[in-house]
Amino acid sequence: MAQRYYTETHEWIDLEGDIATIGITDFAQAQLGDVVFLELPPTGKTLAKGDAFGVVESVKAASDLYAPVAGTVLEVNKALTDSPESVNQDPYGAGWLMRVRVEGDVGSGLLDEAGYRAVSEQAH
C-alpha cells in the first residue's frame, strides 16, 4: 500500500518502497483551470529535492513543478501529451506526472493529508 504525502507547493507523492509517483493535487488543478500543456523531464534525469522539474500550463498561468523528493526519473506520463485534461479530470489517477526512484531519505517538508488540507484552506 502506497503512502501518500503532499507538498506546500501542491504536489502529491505516493511512496511505495523507493518508488515515488508524483502529480499535482486536486486543489492545484482547480486553481489552475484547464491544463493545456505540460513540460516533463527526460527519463534518467537526476532531481534534487525542490528542483523545478517541469512546467504545467493552463489557460490562466504557467507554473513550475517542484520535485518533492530527490531521485532519478524512471518514467513520465506520456499520455498527457495528447490528453493534458487528465490532470484536471483525474489528478490522483490518470493525471499522474512521473515516477521517480527516490534517493536518500524522503526528508522533511512533506505533509500528511490533514497538514495539506490546512495549507490549501489557508490559500483560499
Added chain:
Amino acid sequence: MKHAPEPLSFEKSRSGVAPPRLPEAGVPSRATVPDHHRRRRAPELPRLSEPELLRHYSRLAALNFSISEHFYPLGSCTMKYNPVANEEAARLPGFAQLHPYQEEASIQGALELMWRLEQALCAIVGVDRVTLQPAAGAHGEWTALRMIQAFFESRGEERPEVIVPDSAHGTNPASAAMCGFSVVQVRSGADGRVDVADLHSKLSARTAALMLTNPNTLGLFEKEILAMAAAVHAVGAKLYYDGANLNALMGICRPGDMGFDAVHLNLHKTFTTPHGGGGPGAGPVGVKVDLAPFLPRPTVEAEGGGYRFDFDRPLSIGRVRSFYGNFGMLVRAYAYILAMGSDGLAQASQDAVLAANYLRKRVEHLLHLPYAGYCMHEFVASAGRVADGRVRALDIAKGLLERGIHAPTVYFPLIVPEALMIEPTETESKATLDTFVETLVEIVELANSDPAALRGEPRSLPISRLDEVAAARQPVLRWSPTLDSGENAAADRSSPQGAPRQPQAVPAPTA
C-alpha cells in the same frame, strides 16, 4: 453596434480582378539573389479593386477595440491618451523621410533629438546614460541584464542567478532565462511587498541582479527600497528597475536615487507613444556610470557643436536593434516630454495616482481588495467573492467589453486569485471613471441575479466567447489560401490546386 466579422482579403479575392501591380524593385534582385532562393511564381496576393480594399481595411479598423474609442484600464500597460501633436511631430518630413544610411552631417537634427531625449530620460529616472535602441520593454529588460552580465564577465565574476519577486511581470523571469541566468524567486509578504527577510536569504555572491518594479504590480510602493538596494549592493549585485510602473513616479522620485543601477522605460506606456497592434514599442535602458561602457553601440555623442554616432566602444554588448531603434517613437516621446515639462510630468503622475485611488475607493464595495490602503497608479482587486463565486474575473472582463469598456488585466499578478488589475491613467476624466463604476455595478448586479446571462457575454461584439482551452491545446497556426486557377497556380506544380479553404490544425509543439 459593431460590424460582422470581416473575411480575410484572401477570402474576398476574385480571379476576375487584375493582380496588384508592384513597383519596380529598388535593388537589382537578379544580381544579388541566388537562383535557388528566387521564387518561381508571383506571390498569391489578393485580387481586389481599390475601393474594395479600402472598405476591407476600414471595416477592420472599425473592429478595433482601441484607446481612441474606449476607456482602457488595462493594468500594468498604462494605456494613456496618445496626443495627436506627437503624430504631427513624427510626420515632419525631416524625421519621417530620413534614410538610415544617410550621412551623419545630413541627420544632425535627428541625432540632436536622440541626444536631448537621452538627457531628458537621464534626468527623469536619475541615471548617467541611456540607450534608445531596445524595441520594447522586454527587449529593454534583456538588454539591461546582458549589460549586467557583461559587467561581471569583465571582472571575472561568475554570478549565475537573478532574483525576481513572485509578483513580478512575467517578462522578468523570461528575460533572465533568455539571458542565461537561473531565476530565484523571492516571496511577497502579507502586505503585498517584497519579504525583505526572504530577500536576504536569497542574496549571495552568486546573485547578479534583483529585478524589481516600484511601485510593484499590486500598485504598492516598495517602502523598504533603500534597505533592499543596500542589501543587493552589499553582496556586489546590481539592482534592476522594471519601468512598467514609472507612471506613478515621474517628477516625484527617481529610480536612480533609490539605488537602481539599470532602468528600462516603456515609451509606449509612460511617454504616450502608441502601443499599436503590439508595437512598435520603445524600451530605452538607462544605466549608472559603471555599466555605461557596456551600452549597445552606437551611442550618440555631442561634440564641437554637432552630434555623431560613437561606434568605438570596445566593451559594448553590441547592437541590439537594427539601425537606431524605433526612431518615430523617440520623436513622439520627446514631443510629449517637451509639451509637459518637468512640472507637467509630475502633475501627470499625481493625477494617475489620484485617479487610481478614486476608482479603488469607489469599487471597494463591489470587488474584494486583498491589500488595504492607498495604491499608486493602479490597484489589484479580486473577483473571487462576486456573486459568491458563481462568476469569474473573466466573466466580469467580458461584461465590460460588452458595455464598451476594455477589460482590465485579468489573472495577474498570480498571487491574487481571480485578479482584476485596474489602471485608469491620468488622461481620463472623472466622468469616464464614474461611467466605469456604474458599468461595474450593473455587471455585479447581473452576476448576482443571473450569472448564466453574464457568462454568455459578450453578445453584441463580432466575436463572442473564445474556446481558450481548444485554442491552447490545438492551436491553428496556419491559413492556406485557395490557389487561383490562373497562370500563377499552373506555374507551381508542387502545390495542390483547389486546396481547401479551411485552416489547418497544427498540433501544439512539444518541448
